[in-house]
Structure formats: C-alpha cells, structure tokens
Amino acid sequence: MGRSGGAPIQNLRRPGGLSSRQQRIILDPLGKWNRAHRESRVGDSRLDARIANYELAYRMQSAAPDVIDLSQETAATRKMYGFEFEPTERFGKMCLLARRMVERGVRYMHLVNTDWDAHSGCKRHHEQQAEKVDRPIAALLQDLDQRGLLEETLVIWGGEFGRTLIRQGSNGRDHHPYGFSMWMAGGGIRGGQVIGATDDFRFAAVKDRVHVNDLHATMLSLLGLDHKALTYLFERRDHRLTDVGGHNDLSERLTKNS
Numbered sequence: 001m002g003r004s005g006g007a008p009i010q011n012l013r014r015p016g017g018l019s020s021r022q023q024r025i026i027l028d029p030l031g032k033w034n035r036a037h038r039e040s041r042v043g044d045s046r047l048d049a050r051i052a053n054y055e056l057a058y059r060m061q062s063a064a065p066d067v068i069d070l071s072q073e074t075a076a077t078r079k080m081y082g083f084e085f086e087p088t089e090r091f092g093k094m095c096l097l098a099r100r101m102v103e104r105g106v107r108y109m110h111l112v113n114t115d116w117d118a119h120s121g122c123k124r125h126h127e128q129q130a131e132k133v134d135r136p137i138a139a140l141l142q143d144l145d146q147r148g149l150l151e152e153t154l155v156i157w158g159g160e161f162g163r164t165l166i167r168q169g170s171n172g173r174d175h176h177p178y179g180f181s182m183w184m185a186g187g188g189i190r191g192g193q194v195i196g197a198t199d200d201f202r203f204a205a206v207k208d209r210v211h212v213n214d215l216h217a218t219m220l221s222l223l224g225l226d227h228k229a230l231t232y233l234f235e236r237r238d239h240r241l242t243d244v245g246g247h248n249d250l251s252e253r254l255t256k257n258s
Helices: 020-039 045-067 075-080 086-103 122-146 212-222 250-254
Strands: 154-157 183-186 205-207 231-234 237-240
Touching: 020 045, 045 086, 075 086, 075 122, 086 122, 122 154, 122 183, 154 212, 212 250
Parallel strands: none
Antiparallel strands: 154 183, 231 237
C-alpha cells in the first residue's frame, strides 16, 4: 500500500528524467535480449520473472501518478475521509488511495495503522487510536458502496492478537491470543451478525471458535478460491496457505445466500 507521507509510492520517477518513449527504447531491446537468453535455458522461470518485473515497473511508473493524485477528488470526498482533521488525515488518505486503487483493478491493498500496543493507559490510548481510523473506515465502506464496488471488495479489519482484560500493577492490558475479534464487510458478507463468543470472564473463545487457518480458508472462499488447491512445493512437500488445517464452513454463514 502507498505511504501516507512523502511520495505515496517510492521510485516512481524514471531514472535521469527519461521520458516514457526514451524508457521504451531501453526496455524493448533489453526484453528482446532476455527472451533470446531464455530460449537456451528452457524451464528457468527466473528470466520470465525478470522480464515481467521490468514491464510491471514500467506500467506502474506510467499509471501510478494518476492513481495517487488525490487532488482529483472533490472537496466533499476529502472531507468525508477526514482530510480536514489532524487525527484522521493520515489514515483517511490511505483509505482514499485504497478506493482509487480498487476502481482501477488493483486486487489487494494492505493498510497499516500502528501503535495499538497499549500496556498502560489502555482506555485513553485506544480511544485516541480509534479516533484516527473510525471516520476514514466508515467513509471507505460508504464510498465503495455508493460506487457499486463493495459487493466485489472484501474489507477485513483485525490485528495479530487481542488484549487481556487486566494487567497486574497497571491499567493497561497484555497480549492475548485466546479470544479476540475481527470484522469483515463487502465481498458478499451478510452484515449485522456476530459469530462466536468468549467465556464469562471474556478470556477465551468458547463458542464457534475460528482458527486462523479457518479464517484464511473462509477469506479465500469468499474470493472464489479453493484453499486446498493453492499449494507450493517446499522441502519436498506440498504446502498450502492454510497449512494442513483450515475449513471454509464459515463462509456459508457469512454470505447473503446462507
């Protein structure tokens, strides 16, 4: 995902101020030489990857400047994403960039909001963090929906673990992997439902528990992919993204057709 400060995407400028035409004069013979080199090395995919990387970089340098030009958006749109307020400006730009990328067919965006790791002053800290992202997230979902893009875009919000209820000697919380929440929207998700529950002490998930492998299998299923078919050979064994576990049963409960 593009950066929120400075140049949104690094290394977009062509070396030495080359024009697009001048760059093609360099790339076209280079591609020809690489393809000729590949013909004598059948089965070596590294050369195909090298050619593809050069061409991808060229296309990015040609197309990305338009994508990241947020000045093309209306004042109302920028206000909706929170550009006018210091807490929401940074993440708002990231969310608006994500929407512009979705419009142009980019298939995956990863937006990162850090500094949630509160071991003291947890309530105040998390309220400040939530203030940075709440408005931009709502704007992104609304914007995607009104443009007819939400149904085909799966939006996922989560972290790598939750927080304990208390922390000894502090008003903060510790790391906690045994019971925490994530949410999904779009991508055919039927909204307004909660799946799973913790025990009476809110310590561990005890009802409709979802393992991370199940979550990944469900995400892939919602994207129309069979997680069992996505394997790669490593150390003489077929591995897959959901390892040896993972069930996509959850996707049936999440979708509108369930």
